[in-house]
Amino acid sequence: MSEAGEHTASVASSDHEHEAPKYMLIWLYLFILTVAEVGVALLDVLPKWVIVVSLLAMAVWKAVLVAMYYMHLKFEPSRLRLVAVAPLPAVAIMIIVIMMEYVL
Amino acid sequence: MDWALPPNYSTFGVQIDQLFWIIFVITGIAFVLVEAGLILFIVKYRSRTGHKAYYTHGSNKLEIIWTVVPALVFVVLGVYSAGLWADIKNPSNMPEGAIEFEVRAKQFEWNIVYPGPDEILGTGDDFEVLNQFHFPAGEPVIVYLEAEDVIHSFFIPELRVKQDAVPGMRIPVWFDATQTGEFEIACAELCGLGHYRMEAAVTVHERADFDAWQASRALAQ
Amino acid sequence: MATIVAEAPGQATGHAEHEQSFLRKYIFSSDHKIIAIQFLFLTLFFLAVGGLLAMMMRYQIAWPDQPIPGGGILPESMVASGYILPEFYNALVTMHGSIMVFLAIMPMLVGVYANYLIPLQLGTHDMAFPRLNMYSFWLMVPAGIITLASFWVIGGAAGAGWTLYAPLSARPDLTGVELGQVMWLVALIFIGLSSILGSVNYITTTINMRAPGMTWFRMPLTIWALFITAILALLAMPVLSAAGIMLLFDQTLGTSFFLPEGGGQPLLWQHLFWFFGHPEVYILILPAMGFVSEILATGSRKPVFGYKAMVWAIVAIAFLGFIVWGHHMFMSGMNPTLGLSFTVSTLLIAVPSAIKTFNWMGTMWRGNLKLHTPMLFAISFVALFAIGGLSGVFMAATPVDIYIHDTYFIVAHLHYVLFGGSLFALFGAIYYWFPKMFGRMMSEKWGKVHFWTTFVLYNLVFFPMHGLGMVGMMRRIYDSTGYAHLEGIQDTNQLITVAAFGLYLTGFIFAFNFFWSIFKGKKASRNPWDATTLEWQTPSPPKHGNWDEVPVVYHGPHEYSHPDVLDKDWLAQNERPDVVSPAGGSH
Amino acid sequence: MAHAATAARPPERGLDVYTQKVGMWVFLCSEVMFFAGLIGSYVVLRFGASSSWAEPNEVLNVTVTAINTFILICSSVTMVKAFAAAEAGDQKGIKTYLLATTALGALFLGVQVYEYYELIFHQSWAGSHGFTPQAGLYGATFFTMTGFHGFHVLLGVICLGWATIRAYQGHWGADNTHGLEVLGLYWHFVDLVWIILFTIVYLI
Numbered sequence A: 001m002s003e004a005g006e007h008t009a010s011v012a013s014s015d016h017e018h019e020a021p022k023y024m025l026i027w028l029y030l031f032i033l034t035v036a037e038v039g040v041a042l043l044d045v046l047p048k049w050v051i052v053v054s055l056l057a058m059a060v061w062k063a064v065l066v067a068m069y070y071m072h073l074k075f076e077p078s079r080l081r082l083v084a085v086a087p088l089p090a091v092a093i094m095i096i097v098i099m100m101e102y103v104l
Numbered sequence B: 001m002d003w004a005l006p007p008n009y010s011t012f013g014v015q016i017d018q019l020f021w022i023i024f025v026i027t028g029i030a031f032v033l034v035e036a037g038l039i040l041f042i043v044k045y046r047s048r049t050g051h052k053a054y055y056t057h058g059s060n061k062l063e064i065i066w067t068v069v070p071a072l073v074f075v076v077l078g079v080y081s082a083g084l085w086a087d088i089k090n091p092s093n094m095p096e097g098a099i100e101f102e103v104r105a106k107q108f109e110w111n112i113v114y115p116g117p118d119e120i121l122g123t124g125d126d127f128e129v130l131n132q133f134h135f136p137a138g139e140p141v142i143v144y145l146e147a148e149d150v151i152h153s154f155f156i157p158e159l160r161v162k163q164d165a166v167p168g169m170r171i172p173v174w175f176d177a178t179q180t181g182e183f184e185i186a187c188a189e190l191c192g193l194g195h196y197r198m199e200a201a202v203t204v205h206e207r208a209d210f211d212a213w214q215a216s217r218a219l220a221q
Numbered sequence C: 001m002a003t004i005v006a007e008a009p010g011q012a013t014g015h016a017e018h019e020q021s022f023l024r025k026y027i028f029s030s031d032h033k034i035i036a037i038q039f040l041f042l043t044l045f046f047l048a049v050g051g052l053l054a055m056m057m058r059y060q061i062a063w064p065d066q067p068i069p070g071g072g073i074l075p076e077s078m079v080a081s082g083y084i085l086p087e088f089y090n091a092l093v094t095m096h097g098s099i100m101v102f103l104a105i106m107p108m109l110v111g112v113y114a115n116y117l118i119p120l121q122l123g124t125h126d127m128a129f130p131r132l133n134m135y136s137f138w139l140m141v142p143a144g145i146i147t148l149a150s151f152w153v154i155g156g157a158a159g160a161g162w163t164l165y166a167p168l169s170a171r172p173d174l175t176g177v178e179l180g181q182v183m184w185l186v187a188l189i190f191i192g193l194s195s196i197l198g199s200v201n202y203i204t205t206t207i208n209m210r211a212p213g214m215t216w217f218r219m220p221l222t223i224w225a226l227f228i229t230a231i232l233a234l235l236a237m238p239v240l241s242a243a244g245i246m247l248l249f250d251q252t253l254g255t256s257f258f259l260p261e262g263g264g265q266p267l268l269w270q271h272l273f274w275f276f277g278h279p280e281v282y283i284l285i286l287p288a289m290g291f292v293s294e295i296l297a298t299g300s301r302k303p304v305f306g307y308k309a310m311v312w313a314i315v316a317i318a319f320l321g322f323i324v325w326g327h328h329m330f331m332s333g334m335n336p337t338l339g340l341s342f343t344v345s346t347l348l349i350a351v352p353s354a355i356k357t358f359n360w361m362g363t364m365w366r367g368n369l370k371l372h373t374p375m376l377f378a379i380s381f382v383a384l385f386a387i388g389g390l391s392g393v394f395m396a397a398t399p400v401d402i403y404i405h406d407t408y409f410i411v412a413h414l415h416y417v418l419f420g421g422s423l424f425a426l427f428g429a430i431y432y433w434f435p436k437m438f439g440r441m442m443s444e445k446w447g448k449v450h451f452w453t454t455f456v457l458y459n460l461v462f463f464p465m466h467g468l469g470m471v472g473m474m475r476r477i478y479d480s481t482g483y484a485h486l487e488g489i490q491d492t493n494q495l496i497t498v499a500a501f502g503l504y505l506t507g508f509i510f511a512f513n514f515f516w517s518i519f520k521g522k523k524a525s526r527n528p529w530d531a532t533t534l535e536w537q538t539p540s541p542p543k544h545g546n547w548d549e550v551p552v553v554y555h556g557p558h559e560y561s562h563p564d565v566l567d568k569d570w571l572a573q574n575e576r577p578d579v580v581s582p583a584g585g586s587h
Numbered sequence D: 001m002a003h004a005a006t007a008a009r010p011p012e013r014g015l016d017v018y019t020q021k022v023g024m025w026v027f028l029c030s031e032v033m034f035f036a037g038l039i040g041s042y043v044v045l046r047f048g049a050s051s052s053w054a055e056p057n058e059v060l061n062v063t064v065t066a067i068n069t070f071i072l073i074c075s076s077v078t079m080v081k082a083f084a085a086a087e088a089g090d091q092k093g094i095k096t097y098l099l100a101t102t103a104l105g106a107l108f109l110g111v112q113v114y115e116y117y118e119l120i121f122h123q124s125w126a127g128s129h130g131f132t133p134q135a136g137l138y139g140a141t142f143f144t145m146t147g148f149h150g151f152h153v154l155l156g157v158i159c160l161g162w163a164t165i166r167a168y169q170g171h172w173g174a175d176n177t178h179g180l181e182v183l184g185l186y187w188h189f190v191d192l193v194w195i196i197l198f199t200i201v202y203l204i
């Protein structure tokens, strides 16, 4: 019956036994990253490919922060995380394969 | 109607037809297996009173057999097709020294640009003929396909050639006719209300006749 | 109990029957069973419409030089002095394909049966989001109305093929279709939204609301198929919507996403369309495979052979379905090296289909076959799907596809998988679940008549199309008599057309049986087929809310002829093992 | 296998979270694919394009949009704060933060409308006056992607407005947080998409 106990617990009470995430700290990260992005793009001193790669890296970093903390993915059961990343392979396949038209 | 592919006049057409019939045999075996099995089961196991069905949840051995056998067949088929496909369609495998034409498709006609007596496209003696495609037999031909408005498809059944002509692209196709003859270019991609009548005459000449025809045409321009 | 009620928000009173107005009960209902029946009527109507368009097409193909009978009632823009116009023919092909795929078969497979069966077979009171479910039906209605209306606007209905290849579909000056193309895209966006909302519901319900004991591997194969289908739709439909919106902007706002003059890429449309389109064709077959597995097990009185292999095959088909789309584009000017990888993946995707085919045969092997109408349709599904699948192998082999691409060989293939596959399975499913839906049986006698006439005429219509394709007859041509290489095929075309008319008439046998049985059919018991899944353990039809008390599941989905069960040859999923027989265990 | 008494057995274990949350995540999967379709097309069109693409700041006003991005990020914080307030049963917090989120969302839309207005009427591109959806692939992709994002923001603001009204009616609280959490998921997702769009449309 332990299964039952677990279940009701997760349905009835909310899933926030974890300590409250530091929302303001994340906000600060996001702010700094945005400033850094704009800086990198507008100063335009680095080689083009470095700019592109670093901008993409920072964008992904920000997106992951939002998903993990604001959307609470970090604190969700891993099964839910699986749902959240499910479309990513399809996205990757779509974009990479269509791009191969030009690369091959 | 005969249940047959039309006579083949191109070099790689032989292999295409061969592959067609190889697949026909493989799928034919699978077809007979499935359909005969179904009929046999219907007859043999139809319900009888007092009879109880055999209780089973399956067999791992059988699952493995009917996964592995088709997979092997498909891998072999895939490798074989891949090689042939690369020979036919890969631009790096296009034959050297082929005579080149340009075909511009538009609603609903085929404009054939001939290289002229110097056999080089883009020079002064090029000329254009509407809906008439003449070329010599026995040597490779490359056609550069372009389209002006919408997508058309360059289809000569007897030469086993088909390739879409896409606006904004210049797509090479090659073939090598083994014999002389008269055929048609048909348009195989829906391109509007005249799609069904977008055809052009194809004449495959002996080399000498082709030269003569081209010379006379070039003069007339 | 409490937790279960909490699981169904918005429908918290799952089983407290309220007095509801007629409108709330039958029209704007959020009961999944009513919604399913609404979908059934809508899709049968569109099946008849799509068929009618096919009949006009067939007439034109067989007798291009003769005026079409009754053509006079159509406006001059479609039929001029009795003759079908080429642009109207294009509209017929396009709308036949589109209506059949998007408004008949897909919503019939998913809208009707996912709605009807998921809550019943999983043992819940309703869907996770009943209101959303209602919206998903009511989005289909405007889509249908717009589609039908597009025939009567200036310029006629869309005429660029169901695949809407740009630039043809993007530029009215090149098709002569002004509004029709736009209307069809708008309808498509409605359909996409409807199907996404539906999928969210099906997936959530399946993941989170299964009855106690209904573990993943005790789910009936129908549910597996519908669940995976919903995932496919969820991931593929939005891409079509995105592409459709860009195409809509090309048509109306003067952008040029797919128009080379403005720097756009015609091939990008094809990539996006087929990235959706290939998963779409599996959306159209997977649920059918699920129904067939279940009907075959019931009809053979045996558990499904290789249940787990069947499940993994569905998953494999779905996964591979996302990496094969390029096989529709072998001749499109796509990079030939890319073509290579698509050949290999396409051939690989045939492996799970092979697994399924052989397991269906395994299910029938040493069974106790009851050849009732649903069973006949299910068996012929296997027979005909195999033909369609095998013709797919020809096309997957790229060199062969050079010749047969865009010929009637493809038309034969697609009707073998879509009609011989999906529609045959659907007929089977309608006969099979009719008693549950309407509380009455359909007539067996007329069912058999319908089956045999359909089976024979169907093959007469579509089998010869392989031959037409081999001869080289192109698709979507209004008149094939102008081509030298197509001489001598007109007899075949006429034979096909005559058979097609017959095939259409068989639809009326079905329609008659269907409507007659709703009112006059023999009253159905709870479980007329002696089936094991949960829906058969409720009254026919089940009441609002489905169950007083949620059932508890003890057994796998298709336990027929269990040796320990002595008094009957089936074991319902929710039968308490200790009640049935002392030794009866679950598997 | 021992079977417990019938009625006591709970439904099968799903994702261990409540149904609306699962539903929202599943729906977001389809949204990912929708934006992937648009962004993927953008990448392909830009990569395969013969015509040139403008450099950052050449046509678009990156500074204004950077501020706008910051506004959207702030609205994510206030949203998550509203949810935290609801969990803590802090009625005042719920109201304040929801109101702030709605206002920030509306502000974002306002700035976007201003941006569009400036681009269409006062910006010139490729020699012609006015940067519009008809201004080549650059304009078409720009307006399509940002426009659909803006449409999502609009839907979000409408829902937020509704949630705010409910907050003033005392609807949310420690025992009623699900609706806010689900709405929050949508709102953060819209923010997340913007983070990606901002980078690839304005900065690269």
Ligand code: HEA
Residues within 6 Å of the ligand: B026, B027, B030, B031, B034, B069, B070, B073, C163, C281, C282, C284, C285, C327, C328, C346, C347, C349, C350, C351, C353, C354, C357, C385, C386, C387, C388, C389, C390, C392, C393, C395, C396, C397, C401, C404, C405, C406, C410, C413, C414, C417, C418, C421, C422
């Ligand atoms: C329900 C829909 C459905 C299904 C299930 C399929 C299944 C398959 N399809 Fe089909 N297809 C369509 C619907 C479908 N298709 C439609 C609508 C089009 C046309 C679109 C248009 O252009 O309008 C099309 C077009 C199409 C093309 C493009 C042709 C062209 O335009 O040139 C190709 C090419 O590869 C293809 C291949 C396949 C293959 C390999 C399968 C495989 O999945 C089939 C696998 C099944 C089997 C192989 C049979 C069972 C197996 C055995 C009995 C085992 C033994 C067999 C062997 C060892 C050989 N299909």
Ligand code: HEA
Residues within 6 Å of the ligand: C044, C045, C047, C048, C050, C051, C052, C054, C055, C057, C058, C093, C094, C096, C097, C098, C100, C101, C105, C161, C162, C163, C411, C414, C415, C418, C419, C422, C423, C461, C474, C475, C476, C477, C478, C500, C503, C504, C506, C507, C508, C510, C511, C514
């Ligand atoms: C599931 C899909 C489906 C179905 C069922 C059909 C059914 C039929 N199709 Fe269709 N067809 C397509 C999908 C389908 N088709 C697609 C996708 C294309 C490609 C389009 C394109 O190229 O863009 C195509 C193209 C196509 C062509 C090629 C046209 C061309 O390229 O020029 C032809 C030609 O003969 C054809 C014929 C037929 C015929 C004779 C039927 C007949 O079987 C129809 C018989 C009618 C019925 C079986 C309905 C009877 C039912 C009732 C009367 C119901 C009444 C009941 C109640 C109201 C309760 N179809």
Ligand code: CUA
Residues within 6 Å of the ligand: B107, B108, B151, B152, B153, B187, B188, B189, B190, B191, B192, B194, B195, B196, B198
């Ligand atoms: Cu040109 Cu069809």
Ligand SMILES: [Cu+2]
Residues within 6 Å of the ligand: C277, C278, C281, C324, C325, C327, C328
């Ligand atoms: Cu496909």
